[in-house]
Amino acid sequence: MRLLLLAPLFLFLGGCVTNPGQTENDPNTGRLGADQNYESLSNTYIQLANEYMKRGDYATALNKAKKAVQRDPNNGNAHLVLGLIYEQLGENGSANAAYQRSLEVDSKNPYALNAYGSYLCKLGEYQKALPYFDRALQNPLYQTPWVALANAGYCARKAGDLSMAQSYLLKALERNPGFAMALYQMAEVRFAQGRYMSARAYLQRYREVAKPTAQMLYLSILTERKLGNDD
Structure with a gap:
């Protein structure tokens, strides 16, 4: 992303x-x-x-x-x-x-x-x-403060600080609940935290506002596997 x-x-x-x-x-x-x-x-x-x-x-x-x-x-x-x-x-x-x-x-x-x-x-x-x-x-x-917030969240996640990434991304979504980049990044954070149901929820919200990407679909596959939905 x-x-x-x-x-x-x-x-x-x-x-x-x-x-x-x-x-x-x-x-x-x-x-x-x-x-x-x-x-x-x-x-x-x-x-x-x-x-x-x-x-x-x-x-x-x-x-x-x-x-x-x-x-x-x-x-x-x-x-x-x-x-x-x-x-x-x-x-x-x-x-x-x-x-x-x-x-x-x-x-x-x-x-x-x-x-x-x-x-x-x-x-x-x-x-x-x-x-x-x-x-x-x-x-x-x-x-457009949600853009800088989402970018900061992405950067914090790449640095390995999931807590900081989550804080930035949630603030981005407070400003713009339908911001696709922040929704996807929150799904990434939730997956990394082992919160797979929450990751699925953010991916579902992403699909409501943006077209699926290969990256997003792959994360969806990984999430469903973690939830035991092999089909």
């Missing part, structure tokens, strides 16, 4: 406001809580980069993201989308630099914090990753 990185970026871009008179970050919410003076062409390039990423055309997406950075080097989202593209291309050094630059521009951007935490988790840097998810959740304007 992959970490969720890209989709929330569209929400942040949709909230940008152009106002040449205000460039300072809000001390509590960063640029989510302040008027923006981003050059409009830079944001256009970001949106184009996102669209090309969705199509799997990373060469064109990279070109557009670089143009976004060139048009406005202080646009944190430009560096964020550049980091996402480099990560997809497996260029970890460039991805790391782009993510860090995005957070230098706006240290409270929850979407950049979630993306960088997910990136570190993907590299196996679990203990370094978790604080970034926590920082993302501190921003009251974060529109």
